[in-house]
Amino acid sequence: MMTPRERLLTALSHRQPDRVPRDLGGRVTGITVGAYDALKELFGLEEQNQIMDHNQQLARPSEEALRRLGIDTRYILPGPRKGWQRHVAEDSAGYSYVDEWGIELRMPKQDGYYFDMVSHPLAELAVEDLDSYPWPDPHDPGLTEGLHEEARRLSQETDYALVGDPSASLFERAWYLRGFENFMIDLLTDECFATALLDKLLELRMAGLQDFLGQVGGYIHVIRLGDDLGQQGGPLISPPLYRRVVKPRQRELIQFVKERTDAYVFYHTCGSVVEFVADLVEIGVDILNPVQVSAKDMDPARLKAQYGDRLSFWGGVDTQHVLPHGTPEEVQKEARRRIEQLGSGGGYVLNAVHNIQPDVPPQNIMAMYGVADGEKTSSV
Numbered sequence: 001m002m003t004p005r006e007r008l009l010t011a012l013s014h015r016q017p018d019r020v021p022r023d024l025g026g027r028v029t030g031i032t033v034g035a036y037d038a039l040k041e042l043f044g045l046e047e048q049n050q051i052m053d054h055n056q057q058l059a060r061p062s063e064e065a066l067r068r069l070g071i072d073t074r075y076i077l078p079g080p081r082k083g084w085q086r087h088v089a090e091d092s093a094g095y096s097y098v099d100e101w102g103i104e105l106r107m108p109k110q111d112g113y114y115f116d117m118v119s120h121p122l123a124e125l126a127v128e129d130l131d132s133y134p135w136p137d138p139h140d141p142g143l144t145e146g147l148h149e150e151a152r153r154l155s156q157e158t159d160y161a162l163v164g165d166p167s168a169s170l171f172e173r174a175w176y177l178r179g180f181e182n183f184m185i186d187l188l189t190d191e192c193f194a195t196a197l198l199d200k201l202l203e204l205r206m207a208g209l210q211d212f213l214g215q216v217g218g219y220i221h222v223i224r225l226g227d228d229l230g231q232q233g234g235p236l237i238s239p240p241l242y243r244r245v246v247k248p249r250q251r252e253l254i255q256f257v258k259e260r261t262d263a264y265v266f267y268h269t270c271g272s273v274v275e276f277v278a279d280l281v282e283i284g285v286d287i288l289n290p291v292q293v294s295a296k297d298m299d300p301a302r303l304k305a306q307y308g309d310r311l312s313f314w315g316g317v318d319t320q321h322v323l324p325h326g327t328p329e330e331v332q333k334e335a336r337r338r339i340e341q342l343g344s345g346g347g348y349v350l351n352a353v354h355n356i357q358p359d360v361p362p363q364n365i366m367a368m369y370g371v372a373d374g375e376k377t378s379s380v
Helices: 004-012 033-043 063-069 147-157 171-178 180-189 191-216 239-258 274-282 300-307 328-342 362-374
Strands: 051-053 073-076 094-098 104-108 116-119 161-164 222-226 264-268 287-289 312-317 348-352
Touching: 004 161, 004 348, 033 063, 033 362, 063 362, 073 147, 147 161, 147 191, 161 191, 171 180, 171 191, 180 191, 180 239, 191 239, 222 239, 222 287, 239 264, 239 274, 274 300, 300 312, 300 328, 312 328, 328 348, 328 362, 348 362
Parallel strands: 073 161, 161 222, 222 264, 264 287, 287 312, 312 348
Antiparallel strands: 094 104, 104 116
């Protein structure tokens, strides 16, 4: 039997591990509070939830829960800022707050599962005002406090694979701040503003990553970056526009990371992104997540055949239909199909397509992760 660390590193080096590695616990590979509460009840665990991502309402799984699921990874996450505090307001309809970027978010009381953006602080800003905007401090000491010690402990005292999960989006963060419609218009009619904003975000991201990697870069095995480039039916922006405006800045960010760590670069993008995969490989991406199999043209077998010698795949178990609505047997069949399509010769990590949502029964979570136990080495 391989250790979890050996298993993941074997898979990511495109060699066959003893079984497919399993992952849970990151900001795009996590579990929502509602789903985690149900899982804890199934396990008989009495523990208070630790919220690791307030906007998405993600629980940080306990060590006991991760062990019961046979998870091979452990996440290193930035700590809470010291220079900013979250102040959540409540009214009759829901909860709201303004985040460290100045974005207002709101969650309804009735059927509210997460916080969503309701206002965008740069919506009316001119390009000459970007430098004077009150940007969050990328060097806030709270972000890296204790991370070196945590990473060293996990590296030396456990045999888990370590994943660094900082916040480092560019394209997404730009439209979060500007508003989606506004930023899409900027890309077509005011490229000067769009590129100035992306360059400012690149500067902030590199400053934050400099600190983060300075603390954990020698211990982590994978680092998570990402920007959603796709929607259900195709790209969010045209590939030529992406290649002219977004790709060069992503390339610079990835190069910055690779100069400071030997970790594999994990890139998260939801949606139909088959038109961008070659570009991502070209700029240094090692791992594609979440492989949204329900999106247009995201055929796992085709992706594996075309890119499997250069790219690993992380995710792939459908969260839109099978995980929430299927039986445990159907979930197991889905997971086995992904293992067969993506896991031959290594290069695959078992996980859901994005975070496990509140409507996913705990029995289905167990079925997804349990499938790897009974698989023969030749098929995983």
